[in-house]
Amino acid sequence: MDRIGQQQQVKIALARVQIPAGIMIRAWSVEDFPAIQRLSDAEGWTSPSRRPADSLGAWRNSWPALVAQKDDVVVGFVRALTDGAITMYIADLLVDQHMRGAGIGRSLLETCHQLYPTTRLDLLAADGSRAFYEACGYRLLHDGMRKSYV
Incomplete structure (x- = not known):
């Protein structure tokens, strides 16, 4: 999907999402x-920062990939992968530490869900973010595993 198509898809999804005042969500x-x-x-x-070319490639090959802005400053983002029907995997979700608790992370996740409403959202979470995800309605399923090659 091209950038214009992504922006249009996001605009439609955002009509069904409650976004905090002063925040704009858009395709990255x-x-x-x-x-x-x-x-x-x-x-x-x-x-x-350490692997910028690889990371930029990851962003280019991911969808949904969204940013949240306040006053033209990016204050949060989500990067996901989906098959469009059953599963969406949230690869990265981050909100500026000074903006947490305002509903930005929840809005980014909800926008992803509204883009593909039949998918479930799966993710791995750091221990410190577990309460956030539980408050958003996620439940603990099992421990994840990772093997790094770089």
Whole structure:
């Protein structure tokens, strides 16, 4: 799907999502990557800065990939992968630590769901974010596994 199609799809989905006042959610663009790196660095997520070409490639090959803005500043993002029918995997969800608790993360997740309303949303979560996901209606299924090659 091209960028114009993605933006149109997001606009339709957003009509069914409650978004915090002053926040705009839209499809990401390459120009957002420095902000994604900045937010990731602040959280201790190193891949976008240490492996920028790979991370940028991941963003380019992911959909939905959305950013949340306040006053033209990216304050959050979500990057997901989906088959469009059954499963959506949330690869990354991050909100600026100073903006947490305002409903931005919940709105990003809900927008993903509204883009593909028949999918379930699966994810791996850090221990510190478990209460957030539970408050959003997620339930613990089992432990995840990861093997890194780089």
